[in-house]
Amino acid sequence: HSFPTRRSSDLAGVLAVGLWSSWKSKRDSVGGYFLASRSMNWVLVGASLFASNIGSGHFIGLAGSGAASGIAIAGFELSAIYYLIFLGWVFVPVYMASGVYTMPEYLRLRFGGQRIRIYLSVLALLLYVFTKISADLYAGALFITQATGFEGDGAIYVSILILLAIATLFTVAGGLSAVIWTDFVQTILMLIGAFILAILAFTDARIGSYENLVDKYFEATATIRANDSDGNLCQGIPDDAMHLLRDATPGKSDLPWSGLTFGLAISSIWYWCSDQVIVQRALASKDMSHAKGACVFAGYLKLLPMFIMVLPGMASRVLFPDEVGCADPELCQKICNSESGCTNLAFIKLVQELMPVGLRGMMLAVMLAALMSSLTSIFNSSSTIFTMDLYPRFRPKAGEAELLIVGRLFVLVLVAISIIWIPIIQASQGSQLFNYIQSITSYLAPPICAIYLLALFWPRTNEPGAFWGLMVGLVVGLTRFVLEFSIAPPPCGSTDPQPPEWWQRMVGDIHYLHFGLLLWAISGIVAIVVSLMTPPPDSEQLHRLTWWTKDSTEVRTGQEEEKAYEQTPIQQKPVKSDLPKWKLLFNYMCGVEMVDTPQQQTQQHKVPVERRSAEQVAEDDAASVYEPSWKQLMVDSNAVLLMSVAMFFWGFYA
Secondary structure, eight states: OHHHHHHHHHHHHHHHHHHHHHHHSOOSSHHHHHHGGGOBOHHHHHHHHHHHHOOHHHHHHHHHHHHHHOGGGHHHHHHHHHHHHHIIIIIHHHHHHHTOSSHHHHHHHHHOSSHHHHHHHHHHHHHIIIIIIHHHHHHHHHHHHHHHTOOHHHHHHHHHHHHHHHHHHHHHHHOHHHHHHHHHHHHHHHHHHHHHHHHHHHHSTTTOSHHHHHHHHTTOOOSSBOBOTTSOBSSOOOTTTTOSSBOOSTTTOSSBHHIIIIIHHHHHHHHHHHOHHHHHHHHTBSSHHHHHHHHHHHHHHTTSHIIIIIHHHHHHHHHOHHHHTOBOHHHHHHHHSOTTOOGGGHHHHHHHHHSOHHHHHHHHHHHHHHHHHHHHHHHHHHHHHIIIIIHHHHOTTOOHHHHHHHHHHHHHHHHHHHHHHHHHHHHHOOSOHHHHHHHHHHHHSHHHHHHHHHHHHOTTOOHHHHHHHHHHHHHHHHHHHHHHHHSOOOOTTOOSOOOOHHHIIIIISSOHHHHHHHHHHHHHHHHHHHHHHSOOOOGGGGTTTSGGGTTOOSOOTTHHHHGGGTTOOOOOOOBGGGSOHHHHHHHHHTTOOOBSSHHHHHHHHHSOOOOOOHHHHHHHHHHTTOOOHHHHHHHHHHHHHHHHHHHHHHHHHO
16 A cells, blocks of 8 residues: 555655746746746756657557557657757757747748738647647546556546646746756656666566567467458567568558658657747757757657667567457457557556556656656647737737736646547547557648748748648648548457548558658648749848848848837836735736835836847847857767767667
């Protein structure tokens, strides 16, 4: 019975760090709440990049895909290293020089107009709900219900509510620096727990070593196996289970090499280089070298998931072939409530069966920590997008206190929507959660990737081009999204009718990574054609907004309205003695600054407001990209080393 007490003490530690940094952080200005006042060093930012990327969906999803078909899924993690370098060396310099808070804000400066910014803000929020919040909640709840032995549907929802309450508390109280500090602590916790689990799995008497694991994996099939419509046995181990690069013929393999090389590049550039959650972390760095250092550090951490998530997932199938490798729809339904297979249980089975009780408590705390960190990251970023990009459309004159309060209320709305989506994931949970997340990304993200690349590298891209590229991409992507989720092919061994021939041709045979590549090309071509048919953007508007003009010190036209956030007129700060108790508490929660006496208020007004001229703003922004040559040499050589290490793994397992 030491299990629950141990778990609660671990959780209390994580909570304490978050709340401490909430109160320490500068939460009363929009820059402090949303960008941690640009003061973070590379270790913290790198750890935060890694932690906000790895959620409980990764633990369950990567181990599950490893159990189902071997190491190919690790290609997602190994390729991320290159896109992290791309972020630090190509995208962050432009974002820093442009002086923006959010990604849609960058596009508004680059293209002018509001419709792209609004469309992207809404789409980013949709992606958060469908791929991140609900999938992470589902994975975390699956873990808690399995590990604690709760039964039935009600249990999942109770677990989810507990998780949400804690995550929301962090985000609402603290802003970005609280999130970055808790990320740092949780990353350490997660890695320790996962390392211990991997060692226990490899040293288990039934496995013994890495070589034995590989040999035994190929024999790890369930005793009772159904037959598919062609008479073959279900849930066999593919011959190329130890290859990262697999056959690209439709239907031959689950992750074709062409999709993993080219299609994945599209989703990855969107995720690592233009997604609010990730870029916001990088922009919180002290300076350019710290941002690059953080990307290198996160890249080294990305070498780990293959060894602490994917291979242990394979070990889990060797140890529990009948549960994890379940191959009969009726049996699977009994074991894990999913007819299409139970590989999602791989990680959970390891924790339950191999870990001693005290460690099991720690591991549960680690899973909760992973969940907290990705949820708090997403809540913080989505409230940023809402308050900076959407809310000012309805209330252009909203003051700072109002923006801070609205951002926090919005988090609660997102939570409600995500809970409603959970049953749909439960119903459509094919046997691999990670594939569910990646496929939705491949249907919605490629147009955004195309537009960012054009915005950065082709100055001729204009607003109508970008807008219509995004719109056409959205229609094509949503069509596939609806087709995919409206007709589900029956699980292997089921007697239900197969999907119609046309569906198999249009959806079944086109792998989601190939579809992403196609969608990216369509959006890009539309954007280029429309841009060439309409007037080019004025070169005066492009200073510090493209790769070619990032060092410019010229004043951008339209600079005045751009910097509106920095120059919110100073508003009277509320006097504590005038406020009712509830209002005092509310202001404390939301980080609104108050004064003790009316005299302090008048003194506050005598402080001269520092207003920078347009020339000064331009020079400061251009200077933010500067790096001393010794720092530059240091980060560059580390990046080359990191990419060589990654290349070795690709070559070794190709």
